[in-house]
Amino acid sequence: MVATSNQGSGYSATACTGSILRKSKISFAAILLAATLATLSFKAKLAIGAESEVASATLDRTVAKPNSLQPGGSPTAGIEAQDHGLPEKADDIFKIAGSPISNSMIVSWIVALGLIISAQFATRNMKQVPDGAQNFVEWLVEGLYKFIEGIMGSHLTERTFWFFATIFIFILTANWVGLIPGVGSIGWGHETPHGFKIDQPLFRGANADVNLTLAMALVFFVCWIVWAVWEVGPLGVLRELFGPKGESTGVLKLLMVVVFLATGCLEVISILFRPISLSFRLYGNIFAGENMLETLAKMSPHFGWLVQIPFYFLELLMGLVQALVFMLLTAVFTVLICQHEEGSAAAQA
Numbered sequence: 001m002v003a004t005s006n007q008g009s010g011y012s013a014t015a016c017t018g019s020i021l022r023k024s025k026i027s028f029a030a031i032l033l034a035a036t037l038a039t040l041s042f043k044a045k046l047a048i049g050a051e052s053e054v055a056s057a058t059l060d061r062t063v064a065k066p067n068s069l070q071p072g073g074s075p076t077a078g079i080e081a082q083d084h085g086l087p088e089k090a091d092d093i094f095k096i097a098g099s100p101i102s103n104s105m106i107v108s109w110i111v112a113l114g115l116i117i118s119a120q121f122a123t124r125n126m127k128q129v130p131d132g133a134q135n136f137v138e139w140l141v142e143g144l145y146k147f148i149e150g151i152m153g154s155h156l157t158e159r160t161f162w163f164f165a166t167i168f169i170f171i172l173t174a175n176w177v178g179l180i181p182g183v184g185s186i187g188w189g190h191e192t193p194h195g196f197k198i199d200q201p202l203f204r205g206a207n208a209d210v211n212l213t214l215a216m217a218l219v220f221f222v223c224w225i226v227w228a229v230w231e232v233g234p235l236g237v238l239r240e241l242f243g244p245k246g247e248s249t250g251v252l253k254l255l256m257v258v259v260f261l262a263t264g265c266l267e268v269i270s271i272l273f274r275p276i277s278l279s280f281r282l283y284g285n286i287f288a289g290e291n292m293l294e295t296l297a298k299m300s301p302h303f304g305w306l307v308q309i310p311f312y313f314l315e316l317l318m319g320l321v322q323a324l325v326f327m328l329l330t331a332v333f334t335v336l337i338c339q340h341e342e343g344s345a346a347a348q349a
Contacts, residue, residue, distance in 0.1 A: 086184070086291040090209040091200045103201055104209035107183065111174045111206060141165065151328070152335045156231070160334060163223055167216060168327040171207060175286060175319030178205025179312060184294060207286040207322075210279060217275035220330050224337065231338040240337055241267050278329060285322050289315045 090102035187201035242264035
């Protein structure tokens with residue numbers, strides 16, 4: 001937040017933002033820890049990852065073996081056939097207490113730790129007139145707060161801002177960290193006639209792993225249920241899903257009850273699929289972007305980095321867009337279920 005010449009208004013705005021920062025610091029670390037622990041528990045192989053891995057391994061064997069058995073077959077043909085893009089499943093680097101730790105999880109821990117340290121550094125010595133790191137953090141937090149308040153209203157924003165701000169900053173930072181040179185290109189591998197090939201990268205983009213995106217979506221799903229019951233109560237949630245809307249009487253009212261009951265059943269199915277759609281939307285876009293950059297790098301061994309430069313700017317924009325989309329969708333889902341008389345009036349105001 002940029003300091004103003006009016007000392008009174010500057011103090012008021014700084015105090016307000018500082019209060020938000022102090023209230024959000026513990027929640028900031030808590031949501032990152034919750035998403036990381038959820039990612040750890042969801043490290044069980046997903047069906048899509050297992051199927052794609054089996055299909056990829058089968059394809060590699062069927063392509064590589066004929067070349068090695070045919071007379072005069074080139075030994076490098078099998079190597080070229082096996083040289084595919086970024087794998088769908090993150091590689092496990094080591095284990096802690098029997099739980100596998102993947103390369104994408106390492107990046108997510110680095111991002112979470114970096115954000116926590118940055119927040120502590122920026123808020124360790126709060127000033128009336130902010131400068132440096134405090135100025136940037138207050139500008140970011142105040143901007144996000146006003147943006148979310150315009151969507152959800154002041155009442156809901158006060159209760160839920162900690163989640164939406166944290167999820168936006170974490171996803172954005174993770175997306176951009178995944179574009180740093182070395183992520184995906186440092187690790188263990190072997191020499192080939194075409195150069196050194198990475199078999200097990202040490203780092204992988206955090207959101208290029210469906211385990212993390214699904215964990216964040218499920219954390220939101222739990223928060224969404226808590227917020228909905230907290231705001232309108234269990235009966236209010238059922239009324240919002242299945243209750244008839246509008247004013248009608250007689251036979252028309254009975255017909256509307258049946259229609260909205262059927263609509264509510266469809267809405268429940270839609271709600272249950274929201275974590276899947278949220279997770280795969282973010283994962284698919286980030287995975288596709290990193291896969292594209294890796295493919296472009298392999299097009300030319302010596303000038304691949306030059307070909308990637310225009311697409312790096314595109315991926316920087318895509319990382320920002322995907323963080324905004326995830327935050328906006330979760331905010332809209334929340335405000336739709338938490339609408340009541342006071343909430344609607346606050347939102348309109």
